[in-house]
Amino acid sequence: MIHFENVGLRYGMGPEVLRDLTFDIPKGSFQFLTGPSGAGKTTLMRLLFMSLKPTRGLIRMFGRDIAVIPGEELPLLRRRIGIVFQDFRLLDHMTTYENVALPLRVRGKDEASYRSDVIELLKWVGLGERINVLPPVLSGGEKQRVAIARALIDQPEVLLADEPTGNVDPPMARRLLNLFTELNRLGTAVVIATHDLTLMDRVDARRMILTGGRLDIHD
Ligand SMILES: Nc1ncnc2c1ncn2[C@@H]1O[C@H](COP(=O)(O)OP(=O)(O)OP(=O)(O)O)[C@@H](O)[C@H]1O
Numbered sequence: 108m109i110h111f112e113n114v115g116l117r118y119g120m121g122p123e124v125l126r127d128l129t130f131d132i133p134k135g136s137f138q139f140l141t142g143p144s145g146a147g148k149t150t151l152m153r154l155l156f157m158s159l160k161p162t163r164g165l166i167r168m169f170g171r172d173i174a175v176i177p178g179e180e181l182p183l184l185r186r187r188i189g190i191v192f193q194d195f196r197l198l199d200h201m202t203t204y205e206n207v208a209l210p211l212r213v214r215g216k217d218e219a220s221y222r223s224d225v226i227e228l229l230k231w232v233g234l235g236e237r238i239n240v241l242p243p244v245l246s247g248g249e250k251q252r253v254a255i256a257r258a259l260i261d262q263p264e265v266l267l268a269d270e271p272t273g274n275v276d277p278p279m280a281r282r283l284l285n286l287f288t289e290l291n292r293l294g295t296a297v298v299i300a301t302h303d304l305t306l307m308d309r310v311d312a313r314r315m316i317l318t319g320g321r322l323d324i325h326d
Contacts, residue, residue, distance in 0.1 A: 108134045108264065108296060109155065114164035116150060124150050126320045128164070132265070132298060137291045139307045140300040142317035148300040149193065151317065152269050155298065156190050157181055169264070186210070189258035189295075191268040195250045197242040203229065203253050204238045210261045221260075228256045231286065233279065248274040255283060259290055266290060269300045277305070284309055 109132035116125040125147045132138065132155075140148050153159040154166065157173055166173045168184060176184065189210075197206050204225060211221045229238055232252040242250055251274045258266060266287065272280035284306060291297045298315075301307065307314065314325045 108132060108169060110165075110167040111154075112165040114154065114161045114166060116147075116154065116159065117162050123162075124320055125154070125161075125317075125322075128322050130315065130322060130324060132296050134264075135291065135294050135296055136313065137288070137297045137310065138299070138313040138315055139310075140298055140315045140317065141302065141307065144302075146317040147320050148317055149269055152190075152267050152298070152300055155265075155267055156188060157185060186213070187264045189261065189263035189266045191251070191254045191258045191266075191271045193269045193273070195242075195254040197250055197253055197257075199242050202239050202241060203234060203245070206242065206253055207256045207260055209257060214261070225256075225260060228260060229253075232256050232283070246274075248276075248279070251275060252279075252283070255286070259286065262290065262293060263295055266295050266297045267300075268298070270302070271299060272301065272303060272306055280306055281309065 111128045111130050114125065114128040115123050117123045140151065142148055150159065154161060157168060160173070169187065207229060208221060208225045226238060229235060232255060234249060234252055237245065237249060242253065245253065251271065255268065255271055258268065272283055275283065287297050287299065288310060316323045316325065
């Protein structure tokens with residue numbers, strides 16, 4: 108579903124941050140992306156979301172070479188991907204409920220068809236009491252859970268989550284991990300960037316380890 112071949116990336120005239128990355132993300136697979144701080148995890152997530160283009164090599168997303176995809180088609184391809192950014196990127200003028208419902212609204216779905224699903228998911232991530240508030244009054248951990256709910260609500264083909272448990276306590280981290288494994292069971296390919304070893308030890312999943320811009324994969 109996603110294919111990288113000899114991919115390299117540098118920012119501006121700087122050194123290569125990612126080097127010679129060759130790997131596949133198969134349909135329905137589950138993988139952790141890990142490595143020391145500054146190794147390039149967020150950069151790789153941005154390549155996977157097509158918000159950065161590689162400076163060399165080939166990337167195929169859903170069978171298409173991203174170098175030749177017209178810019179106006181990218182938003183459509185990105186809709187097949189759920190993403191949790193490290194900085195959450197919630198819309199501050201919309202309530203928790205509206206933020207989570209947004210991907211469904213963008214698709215033109217009728218609110219009556221999804222309202223109860225959105226509320227159920229918000230309850231599952233512990234935000235049942237925060238449904239009608241605006242993001243600026245939420246804590247960091249609450250914002251993170253809204254961002255996760257928004258990424259999951261439409262059962263994307265791929266889920267990319269950058270440190271999705273970085274702001275929550277261990278029981279909530281386990282609960283969120285259960286949500287990711289359940290989504291994966293339903294067919295979504297999941298990529299979770301994390302430093303959290305105890306989290307990784309809970310799932311028998313592929314580990315993609317970035318060190319100094321190079322990738323090692325342990326199946
Ligand atoms: N916009 C940018 N311009 C220039 N250099 C950048 C930019 N973003 C990241 N870098 C550099 O690229 C390297 C990889 O950064 P990246 O954020 O991808 O690492 P990371 O593994 O996600 O780190 P962390 O675990 O601390 O979040 C770092 O050396 C960083 O300084």
